[in-house]
Amino acid sequence: MKDIFKISISRVTLRRLADYLCILLQLPVERFKQISSAQFAKIIGSKPSRVRQDFHYFGGFGKPGHPYDVGILLSELKQVFGLDDRIGILIVGATPAAEMLLNNSMLKTLNIHIAGIVDFNRRKIDKDFHGHKIRAPKDVPALKADNNIKIGVITCEEPEPAVKLLVENNIRGIWNLSPRHVSAPKGFHIRYENITGGLLHLLYDLIEL
Amino acid sequence: MKDIFKISISRVTLRRLADYLCILLQLPVERFKQISSAQFAKIIGSKPSRVRQDFHYFGGFGKPGHPYDVGILLSELKQVFGLDDRIGILIVGATPAAEMLLNNSMLKTLNIHIAGIVDFNRRKIDKDFHGHKIRAPKDVPALKADNNIKIGVITCEEPEPAVKLLVENNIRGIWNLSPRHVSAPKGFHIRYENITGGLLHLLYDLIEL
């Protein structure tokens, strides 16, 4: 990463960079000390030139004549996403989606930890949820102070109160796994993750004529 | 949908069409009998001309001079994704991600039902999983015969045996929620759903300089 400026990177490129990172983390380390743009492209189903162009936006991560060094690549890609610090996320909603995140091995590998699970339902508060104590909304400031919480994840069906809570606590990244669109003030970043979208796309692919 | 031919539609357009459909399904029906491209664009954070262009690939879903009729739009969009028939999906892996899908209200609304949950772990087979009996891999042919199963969902960490099972049973849509990339023979459609990709994108957005 040679540039100090944060250049404007397209959503698709950024998304692919995330995929590259996840692929590297899944690779058997002993067998892959180096990886070429061609090998990479084959795994991900892309083209070597696209891989190199994606890296090029950040000045390139290799040296001409040699395949990429997996260790260097990993460290550069982690830096792109600000993963040098340990990142905390706050889950809003003690739901099956929350459990899925608790169970997600990639998050641990990325040095992203679940700093707490909050629920609005009073009967759930203080109960155990797969090894985590469910917290009350009023506990969020204390949790945030201790855990470098950058992102709040909305896993409940109704996103409005969750967004309100995150905005009040100035948690500026909002990952919306609920089915409804929602908005937040300027300075907050929301991502609507419509999981069924991928399934529908697949259904379209299956239609034949 | 005026065209009989399946035109080549870009991934981004198709993905937005899925989002449009999900938004319509979440809209309070009483208040929205009609919706204009401008209203739509505002909800989804897009532009009216892009909404209309997306619909235009399918010949357009409205009549000049009038906003779209929500009922017609819903029916057209469902048709785009082949949702006129009741679609069945098979879940491979009795995992938290599987529970998340069982709990997903959008799937029910889309007339997509979970036809069965299969696991490779013998100790899990025949046990109850949130109201579903966990099935053995050998039961898949019978399940498929009864349930119009179009898609198999891989929710376990290790995708290889799951893909093998789906290919053997000629389930041609493979929705891979596992962290690893995987390939399948020609004629099968695989979608790798890297959920952490969205989270990483959000982390990038939060970096400031």
Place this chain on the structure above:
DNA sequence: TAGATTGTTAATCGATTAACAATC
């Protein structure tokens, strides 16, 4: 009819790709 809003086109903008110079 007049007004509203779509369908459709074409210009603009951005992403992909191939080609090759650079260089380890």
Place this chain on the structure above:
DNA sequence: TAGATTGTTAATCGATTAACAATC
């Protein structure tokens, strides 16, 4: 050095957008 593979450019290809004609 020669070979390999990157970094970088520029051409091509595709998506977005604005503008307006069509029309209910």
